[in-house]
Amino acid sequence: MVTPLVTWDALPLLVVLSSFVPGIAIMFLREEQEALRTTLNLVGALAKLVFVSLMLQGVAAGASYEWALEVLPGLSLTLEGDALALLFVTLSAALWLVTTLYAIGYMQGHENRTRFFSFFSLCVTATTGIAMAGDLFTFVLFYEALTWATYPLVVHSGTPEAVRAGRSYLAYTLGAGTLLVVGAVWFQVTVGTVNFSPGGVVDAMAVDAEPLRYGILFFLLFVGMGVKSAFFPLHGWLPTAMVAPAPVSALLHAVAVVKAGAFGIIRLVHSLFGIEVTWQMGATTVIVAVASFTIIYASIRALAQDDLKRILAFSTVSQLSYIALGVALLDPMAQVGGLVHLVHQGLMKITLFFCAGLITETLGVKTVSAMGGVARRMPLTMAAFTIGALGMIGLPPVAGFISKWYLGIGSLGAGVPWVIPVLLASSLLNAAYFLPILRTAYFDDRNAEWSGEEARRGLEGDWRLVWPAVVTAALSLGVGLFAASDLSPLSWAILIVERGVL
Amino acid sequence: MTPFELWTSVAVFGPLLAAVLALSGRPRILRIALATGSASALAAALGLWGAVTHEGPGRHLLGGWGQPLGIELWVDGFATAMLLVTAVVGSAISLYSLSYFGDLSELSVRESPAGRGARYFAPLWLLLWSALNGIYLSADLFNLYVMLEILGLAAAAIVTLAVTTQATVAGMRYLIVSLVGSLFFLLGVALLYVEYGVLSLEALAAAEPAGPAAAIALVSMTVGMAMKTALFPFHAWLPPAHAGAPAPGSALLSALVVKGSFFILVRLWFAVYGGGTEGGLFVLGLLGAGAILWGSLLALRQTSLKRLIAYSTVAQLGYLFVMFPLLLGGSGEVNADAWSGGMLLLLSHALAKAAMFLAAGNMSYAVAEDSLPAISGIAHRLPVSFFAFGLGGLSLAGLPPSAGFLGKWLLLRSAIESGAWGWVVVIAGGGLLTLGYVILVLRYALDRKDAPDDYRPVPRRMEGAAILLALVAVVLGVRGVEVVALLQQGAVFPW
Numbered sequence: 001m002v003t004p005l006v007t008w009d010a011l012p013l014l015v016v017l018s019s020f021v022p023g024i025a026i027m028f029l030r031e032e033q034e035a036l037r038t039t040l041n042l043v044g045a046l047a048k049l050v051f052v053s054l055m056l057q058g059v060a061a062g063a064s065y066e067w068a069l070e071v072l073p074g075l076s077l078t079l080e081g082d083a084l085a086l087l088f089v090t091l092s093a094a095l096w097l098v099t100t101l102y103a104i105g106y107m108q109g110h111e112n113r114t115r116f117f118s119f120f121s122l123c124v125t126a127t128t129g130i131a132m133a134g135d136l137f138t139f140v141l142f143y144e145a146l147t148w149a150t151y152p153l154v155v156h157s158g159t160p161e162a163v164r165a166g167r168s169y170l171a172y173t174l175g176a177g178t179l180l181v182v183g184a185v186w187f188q189v190t191v192g193t194v195n196f197s198p199g200g201v202v203d204a205m206a207v208d209a210e211p212l213r214y215g216i217l218f219f220l221l222f223v224g225m226g227v228k229s230a231f232f233p234l235h236g237w238l239p240t241a242m243v244a245p246a247p248v249s250a251l252l253h254a255v256a257v258v259k260a261g262a263f264g265i266i267r268l269v270h271s272l273f274g275i276e277v278t279w280q281m282g283a284t285t286v287i288v289a290v291a292s293f294t295i296i297y298a299s300i301r302a303l304a305q306d307d308l309k310r311i312l313a314f315s316t317v318s319q320l321s322y323i324a325l326g327v328a329l330l331d332p333m334a335q336v337g338g339l340v341h342l343v344h345q346g347l348m349k350i351t352l353f354f355c356a357g358l359i360t361e362t363l364g365v366k367t368v369s370a371m372g373g374v375a376r377r378m379p380l381t382m383a384a385f386t387i388g389a390l391g392m393i394g395l396p397p398v399a400g401f402i403s404k405w406y407l408g409i410g411s412l413g414a415g416v417p418w419v420i421p422v423l424l425a426s427s428l429l430n431a432a433y434f435l436p437i438l439r440t441a442y443f444d445d446r447n448a449e450w451s452g453e454e455a456r457r458g459l460e461g462d463w464r465l466v467w468p469a470v471v472t473a474a475l476s477l478g479v480g481l482f483a484a485s486d487l488s489p490l491s492w493a494i495l496i497v498e499r500g501v502l
Numbered sequence: 503m504t505p506f507e508l509w510t511s512v513a514v515f516g517p518l519l520a521a522v523l524a525l526s527g528r529p530r531i532l533r534i535a536l537a538t539g540s541a542s543a544l545a546a547a548l549g550l551w552g553a554v555t556h557e558g559p560g561r562h563l564l565g566g567w568g569q570p571l572g573i574e575l576w577v578d579g580f581a582t583a584m585l586l587v588t589a590v591v592g593s594a595i596s597l598y599s600l601s602y603f604g605d606l607s608e609l610s611v612r613e614s615p616a617g618r619g620a621r622y623f624a625p626l627w628l629l630l631w632s633a634l635n636g637i638y639l640s641a642d643l644f645n646l647y648v649m650l651e652i653l654g655l656a657a658a659a660i661v662t663l664a665v666t667t668q669a670t671v672a673g674m675r676y677l678i679v680s681l682v683g684s685l686f687f688l689l690g691v692a693l694l695y696v697e698y699g700v701l702s703l704e705a706l707a708a709a710e711p712a713g714p715a716a717a718i719a720l721v722s723m724t725v726g727m728a729m730k731t732a733l734f735p736f737h738a739w740l741p742p743a744h745a746g747a748p749a750p751g752s753a754l755l756s757a758l759v760v761k762g763s764f765f766i767l768v769r770l771w772f773a774v775y776g777g778g779t780e781g782g783l784f785v786l787g788l789l790g791a792g793a794i795l796w797g798s799l800l801a802l803r804q805t806s807l808k809r810l811i812a813y814s815t816v817a818q819l820g821y822l823f824v825m826f827p828l829l830l831g832g833s834g835e836v837n838a839d840a841w842s843g844g845m846l847l848l849l850s851h852a853l854a855k856a857a858m859f860l861a862a863g864n865m866s867y868a869v870a871e872d873s874l875p876a877i878s879g880i881a882h883r884l885p886v887s888f889f890a891f892g893l894g895g896l897s898l899a900g901l902p903p904s905a906g907f908l909g910k911w912l913l914l915r916s917a918i919e920s921g922a923w924g925w926v927v928v929i930a931g932g933g934l935l936t937l938g939y940v941i942l943v944l945r946y947a948l949d950r951k952d953a954p955d956d957y958r959p960v961p962r963r964m965e966g967a968a969i970l971l972a973l974v975a976v977v978l979g980v981r982g983v984e985v986v987a988l989l990q991q992g993a994v995f996p997w
Contacts, residue, residue: 027889072842072908072982112882137911141902148901158879158948167941174937177901178930185914 004058012079023121078134103247105464180224200274228261246357299429334410354469364451373446384473506560516542521628576641578992654680669746686726730763734793749863757856790823798935843912850905895940
């Protein structure tokens with residue numbers, strides 16, 4: 001019998017504070033206090049990982065953690081560490097550590113690093129808050145905070161394109177945020193509670209009595225989550241935002257922003273309305289249809305791009321919809337597939353962005369057509385990139401295969417077999433845009449001017465940029481190879497579904 | 503001596519005595535006066551917070567004389583909340599003003615035109631503070647009128663301290679509007695006195711004013727107060743006056759002074775007239791909605807930083823009036839939501855707007871200019887002021903975590919509960935407009951390509967005052983329960 005090591009209820013708060021405190025402290029540092037800034041960053045990231053590990057151990061052993069602070073009569077800031085929250089928290093805590101390391105290396109020589117790292121930490125703070133939010137009020141609070149905390153990172157370079165991307169980002173997310181807030185308040189008025197609860201808090205009879213009211217309510221919340229989750233036609237901001245520095249792209253695409261949206265969809269479907277009620281309202285069909293369309297549409301858009309980061313951005317739009325697709329299907333296998341893809345997509349996509357940033361930093365190469373000979377020059381980087389790309393296509397034994405397998409089986413169980421052709425088509429399309437990248441990099445000769453090469457001859461780049469990519473690539477492979485192990489994300493996703501905490 | 507007697511006296515006479523002290527004009531004395539005035543106001547507000555929390559609303563008959571002959575001071579949760587926010591914002595402004603006007607002990611500074619104005623800032627501001635506290639504590643209409651006049655005179659004088667032609671013109675215009683507003687108010691007071699023979703708010707409420715004379719009195723007083731509060735369409739005087747004043751003056755005018763006349767409006771409509779008529783409340787709400795739209799649109803078109811913030815005040819005051827129709831819309835609980843929500847927005851606006859004006863003051867202090875292009879890239883030079891402005895903007899727009907977010911949540915809840923979807927659109931849409939002009943400023947400030955190379959260093963105290971207020975607005979965003987609990991102390995409202 002395993003017992004929880006720590007049963008302290010404030011553990012979720014510590015997880016949030018471990019990045020909040022460094023974030024605030026860094027804000028008051030001077031630009032040249034680099035050592036102190038780096039120390040604060042790394043100590044915070046490590047502390048978060050320790051707290052999360054303790055919580056993981058506790059939850060696996062059957063404990064649960066809840067911390068609440070009353071903010072208004074009847075409304076509390078509630079942080080809960082349960083199995084579902086931990087799926088997301090563990091992902092963001094682990095990836096935050098590697099991204100911080102990467103960012104420290106990447107931002108060397110850039111301006112305004114104090115501001116950068118401060119908001120970087122605040123972003124992760126908001127993300128962990130979203131993951132552990134115990135009710136819709138807390139969720140909205142952190143979700144909106146994430147919006148503004150990300151803005152300075154997107155516009156960091158201060159160039160006209162960055163400012164334009166920032167404007168587009170804000171227009172989408174703040175517009176959706178307004179709908180989300182109205183939806184959340186309306187939800188409280190209509191249902192009488194904002195608590196998240198496994199199986200939902202909405203009464204099926206009430207929905208029958210007022211289908212229109214609940215339909216609009218669902219729609220408001222769905223759009224509110226859908227922008228960050230980048231569903232077609234709400235995805236426009238994401239490809240534009242790729243002008244941000246590479247670590248920010250990693251944050252947007254893997255650790256924080258889009259994941260917050262996808263996680264919001266999980267909360268909306270499972271913790272607020274409940275999958276049965278959502279199904280009864282016909283909303284699951286809508287989600288599955290929107291997600292399927294987004295998967296195909298974004299893959300086709302990716303085909304037409306030459307800019308490496310833009311391809312990856314459209315790939316995110318496409319892959320993210322797998323999560324929504326899975327959790328909206330009325331079948332445990334599909335739900336496992338959707339949940340686990342939250343982690344798998346994060347690992348693979350962050351690898352790809354790390355590599356893309358590395359290639360740009362070391363060689364100045366930004367487009368696919370200029371990638372000839374890159375594999376010979378940067379073998380480690382391209383090996384990591386290859387693992388990520390093959391995983392995206394869904395080849396075994398990389399992580400992406402596991403997700404697709406469960407999604408495919410689940411869609412049969414849920415009685416929507418037409419999802420299978422969508423998954424197959426997506427794999428083919430992924431192959432159609434990832435394989436040419438690999439072919440160019442491995443088999444073509446050097447076909448472009450490599451800037452910055454002379455300065456760092458022989459090296460692939462700063463070790464702080466290379467190793468995070470290698471580590472996340474290894475993890476992408478590892479979680480696929482050892483999916484059957486008790487410690488894999490897959491086992492955790494199965495535990496969530498089996499325990500009925502979804 | 504009861505705590506009510508002690509702290510109400512300190513609240514009014516502390517700043518007043520400090521103002522008299524400050525008249526000496528000697529730099530050292532000015533500093534002492536500002537410190538003691540602020541300290542006494544803070545202590546009084548905290549003391550009354552404790553007293554009201556434990557014992558409920560209280561009163562103080564000055565010199566033991568009761569109504570109708572004597573002067574009565576009266577305090578409930580509403581008044582305490584106003585005293586508290588005035589004390590916090592006021593202390594930060596006092597701190598800021600110590601550095602803003604330069605070192606007055608140097609003769610060259612003292613004898614410059616700006617320096618001559620600066621010597622009058624402390625006495626005027628402390629006098630104004632005393633009058634403001636007096637308004638919050640007054641229990642009868644005549645007292646209110648007297649305090650209102652002092653407030654208006656001191657406020658108009660502060661505008662002219664910037665000693666520019668524009669500021670002088672704006673100050674004169676403000677003075678005239680303020681005097682006319684007071685006359686309207688006085689007319690209403692006279693009508694009520696003729697009709698009911700009493701001036702005490704409590705006695706008037708007991709008389710349940712109704713009929714044509716009472717109605718005309720209410721309209722007249724409302725018009726007067728709306729002029730002073732700059733409710734759309736009476737707002738035209740506000741942007742030049744608030745933008746023209748010296749930075750600490752702008753902050754106190756926008757954050758505090760307009761709240762004085764707003765406070766009187768709430769007392770009149772709800773404490774004296776028991777809610778007035780639904781039609782009247784609806785009209786006030788519509789004007790509020792107009793203010794949000796018009797003020798925001800004009801804010802978006804400004805090229806001067808301070809004017810942009812001033813138009814934002816016009817817009818944000820609109821929110822406070824949108825609260826009016828919601829206060830009597832539904833069940834007690836729903837109305838209480840509107841009340842707590844509106845008050846949270848008021849407190850949040852006071853803190854955030856002062857933070858923004860002080861931060862803007864720092865930015866124009868650094869580049870010696872007030873236009874938006876001039877502050878391009880300032881975020882890279884004055885990060886603390888930039889954060890203060892950003893956090894203030896956050897509260898104003900109702901983004902979490904901030905008191906503004908809680909206020910909007912409650913106001914939206916009451917609007918949705920009573921099915922008032924039009925107000926839902928106004929409340930939610932106004933937030934987006936607010937973000938529009940806040941982001942406009944942030945974009946200029948973040949622009950890297952023309953970050954100023956040489957700029958005047960800003961004293962730490964000035965940056966500290968701005969960020970402090972912004973942080974209080976954020977922290978209040980997780981302590982809304984305290985505000986709601988305080989507001990429940992008092993039977994001003996029919997529920």
